[in-house]
Amino acid sequence: MLRNAEPLLRDPGRLGIAVLRVLAVAAAYFVSGRLGLLQQIVVAGAKVTPLWPPTGIALTCLLLLGLGIWPGIALGAFLVIASIGPLHPASLGIVAGNTLAPVAACLMLRRVGFRVGLDRLRDGLALVFLGALGGMLISATVGSGVLWLSGSVPGHEFLATWSAWWTGDAMGVLVVTPLLLALRAFRLPEEREPFDWVEPVLLLAGTVAITLIATASSLGLLFLVFPLLIWAALRFQLIGAAPCVLVVSVLTIAAAVDHEGPFSHHSVFSTMVILQALNGSAALTGLLLSAVIAEQQSMYQRIEQACLGLAEVVARLAPGEDDGRWPPSGDGGSGP
Template sequence: MPPAPVPPATSPFRDPRRLAATALRLLAITAAYYASGRLGLLEQLVIGGAKVTPLWPPTGVALTGLLLFGLGVWPAVALGALLVIGSLGPIHLASLGIVAGNTLAPVAACLILRRVGFRVELDRLRDGLALVFLGALAGMLISSTIGTAVLALDGSLPWGGFWSTWSAWWAGDAMGVLVITPLLLALRTIRFPLEAGPLDWIEPALLLLGTVAVTLLATSTTLSLLFLVFPLLIWAALRYQLLGAAPCAFVISVISVAAATHRSGPFSRHGVVADMVLLQALNGCAALTGLLLAALIAEQRNTYQRIEQACVQLSEVVARLAPGQAATRWLPPDEDGRP
């Protein structure tokens, strides 16, 4: 009997539907990168002779796209970065260097995270730590180093302002990953249960509105009240894990960036560099607290669920092995701890 013929491998370029889906995915990432970049440019500061943004959302958009759809979407990241720079003025050789740095940084961060077994669910403490220290703090060294060096070599930035510009660039890109990537990864998991009633939305709404109100209060007075945002952030992480902590951290970051760039509230008493240190310390601590606490609670809940499943399976095995005995099937305890 002759062997059955092996069907030819299907190429995405030969399948119109796959080709269209790929094209739409690339266009969506490019559009998201450009839109978030334009929003990020609304709040700029001049540090060391160059304009920088305290929070650069496109880095979080780019890393999320690479994590979800693979390294093949890197041209969309490069095109989005080119469009953002092109919206500011004519494209020249230094612009291409900045585009290369803004593309290589999220690609390198994605490769590092894949290497350590990162999961986009962010339901393990190790995933939160990897995103913070490898994806944000380490990966964004590439874009800040390349971008600042290109501006200095081009003559657009004096060498005396290299390190201040580099640190602000690195912090802005890192904050983009810490704030935007968890938010996008959390939003993709939203489910609206049919049985949910109006009362089920009261607590999340109060959490979000409370975070907005407290952050506005803390950033509108010269008193040192920025610590007031952390109880609400911890509450959100404990109750809703990443889906609660990520939006609250985003709200805190956006409001505090607006206050810092307008030199209002607690950001009006120091110089620009000192204000940026205060701002990034607040944003970094808020993102770290929410992300790591949410990942820790999710990991503990997953462990408890696995233990429950193992106990149920064990009770079923015991019941089958000793059918003549009055074996009580194991049931998980209720919320009060009673079996």
């Protein structure tokens, strides 16, 4: 760590850029944390959110900018906790857990050769099981543990607090990280037809409309969002599926917090189970199906490039055969 810091100390310009990156990460963490706290549920006296965007932002920054920006995550987590209420010793434990979790997730993803393009099924599975479900065990365990040790959470409510914490952090990775990675790689096509934007706009608007209808009804119509998510993944891959997943998650969380529609007659625990089952299924559908389609398209492109390369080799080895006649003219063959 000290050896890596020596070049920065010798170069004030690089040091200034590094500090600005850390502050930018802290600001992004804090702003997204405040937005996440707008939709929160109190479980056993602890405030938890069904979707915690800072975990997705933290993991994305670590993957793109490197492990050196971890102080920005710690600073952002500290500022979020300080904005909620008075600080106490357990706050430092929560900051440590919220910092260590995305760092551990990033290290595990690097270990298995994760590619930020999410163009392989193995990358999607790695993000789900290592980045989200595995890495966020740390923040949930540390956070719930320090609250229990400090007496803020009673022992019989530890499991409920832990599960809500874990699913909220995991959903932050599953929903936010793919969206940010897709936006990073998105490029507008050079040639655009006037109606190229019609389908994606209709798709996003349809997702909003269907989700609002499903969350306003008590008939259990939440499954209606899945055809739209599949459509988005098949047609536009991650850049199409990720925004739709975000829309579904945000709108269903709002309905769950207000106990509306399919969440109106359920306890807090039952509401969390239904909500996270829906959001988790939606995120997995969009992420994994997009990864499969992207991997297939990449394979088709490689096959096409191989065929073109083979055709060029054949053309160089046997010039003149591409005119459709055999033997080629000038090779001594007899005419008709």
